[in-house]
Amino acid sequence: xxxxxxxxxxxxxxxxxxxxxxxxxxxxxxxxxxxxxxxxxxxxxxxxxxxxxxxxxxxxxxxxxxxxxxxxxxxxxxxxxxxxxxxxxxxxxxxxxxxxxxxxxxxxxxxxxxxxxxxxxxxxxxxxxxxxxxxxxxxxxxxxxxxxxxxxxxxxxxxxxxxxxxxxxxxxxxxxxxxxxxxxxxxxxxxxxxxxxxxxxxxxxxxxxxxxxxxxxxxxxxxxxxxxxxxxxxxxxxxxxxxxxxxxxxxxxxxxxxxx
Amino acid sequence: xxxxxxxxxxxxxxxxxxxxxxxxxxxxxxxxxxxxxxxxxxxxxxxxxxxxxxxxxxxxxxxxxxxxxxxxxxxxxxxxxxxxxxxxxxxxxxxxxxxxxxxxxxxxx
Numbered sequence: 017x018x019x020x021x022x023x024x025x026x027x028x029x030x031x032x033x034x035x036x037x038x039x040x041x042x043x044x045x046x047x048x049x050x051x052x053x054x055x056x057x058x059x060x061x062x063x064x065x066x067x068x069x070x071x072x073x074x075x076x077x078x079x080x081x082x083x084x085x086x087x088x089x090x091x092x093x094x095x096x097x098x099x100x101x102x103x104x105x106x107x108x109x110x111x112x113x114x115x116x117x118x119x120x121x122x123x124x125x126x127x128x129x130x131x132x133x134x135x136x137x138x139x140x141x142x143x144x145x146x147x148x149x150x151x152x153x154x155x156x157x158x159x160x161x162x163x164x165x166x167x168x169x170x171x172x173x174x175x176x177x178x179x180x181x182x183x184x185x186x187x188x189x190x191x192x193x194x195x196x197x198x199x200x201x202x203x204x205x206x207x208x209x210x211x212x213x214x215x216x217x218x219x220x221x222x223x224x225x226x227x228x229x230x231x232x233x234x235x236x237x238x239x240x241x242x243x244x245x246x247x248x249x250x251x252x253x254x255x256x257x258x259x260x261x262x263x264x265x266x267x268x269x270x271x272x273x274x275x276x
Numbered sequence: 277x278x279x280x281x282x283x284x285x286x287x288x289x290x291x292x293x294x295x296x297x298x299x300x301x302x303x304x305x306x307x308x309x310x311x312x313x314x315x316x317x318x319x320x321x322x323x324x325x326x327x328x329x330x331x332x333x334x335x336x337x338x339x340x341x342x343x344x345x346x347x348x349x350x351x352x353x354x355x356x357x358x359x360x361x362x363x364x365x366x367x368x369x370x371x372x373x374x375x376x377x378x379x380x381x382x383x384x385x
Contacts, residue, residue: 050300050383050384050385051381051382051383052294052297052381052382052383052384053380053381054289054290054293054379054380054381054382055378055379055380055381056289056293056378056379057376057377057378058282058285058286058289058304058377058378058379059282059285059377060289061285061288061289062285139281140277140278141278141281143281171278171311172277172278172281174311175278175282175311175312176278197358200358200359201309201311204360232367233359233361233367234358234359234360234367235367236367236368
């Protein structure tokens, strides 16, 4: 690294204030003698840690999925019901993200899963560093699926890769059908969109067909499933999806929208 | 309000690369599809830089539009609104630019 300006010596830095004479050449813009070109991704550090989490899980023979939704869409209830139905095949371990309290962790523990609660305080999302610490504590067993229940929020968690192999976005029928259009960034990144609380469909104005069409227009590769954790409707199909995604996801890097 | 964490990330990245420098200007690229609101970053910037070697620095933000290429028909277009849809009807679209969140450069005293 260049000791004068901290550049990596890869030609990515412009400096006119000094001449290294060490072989790394830079473009010198006239009249701009103190500009240092960084061209650095802001989330580079998070992405690097996420990649480390992914390797950690791969080495364990485990896999992680990231569950995201607005608060109250039914993430915890879905996990409670899923844990009962799956009955250890595969083993589900959970990282709970909330601003405060261990209420969700207590529920998940009662459902028979290993769980670590992360409280973000004022933070509105989980990042790869928090998940790395939680994974260390969780100590996932080979073959297990680590489900991250992210902080309830349809905006911020979309930006942060945690080291997951699949992203699942929940939308409940009580929230209204306009969420994909209002929060496109989140839905654009989903591998699966799971419509929850479908037992309440007769009582709310929610156009499932239109919702599905909006999701497909935003994200052509996302699958769509419906579930009611209360009645058990759709639960088997969801558990099957999770089992399949877990098997396929081991070691798979997360694809980002529009890439490739 | 993930822009607070994003702005903290900017300051951490710059101070890590240039621990000794007095930074007077930071230039950021916040693409239309990056998921980050430039105004919120501007709002956080003075607060987050306080007490660091970026304190008092100006902030310049360029906001490139979402340039897309249709994988079905090959057309190139700029996406407006939430849908990345080609006029041929395909939603199988690659984002060429406008999704990035980058520190482009800094000026040092």
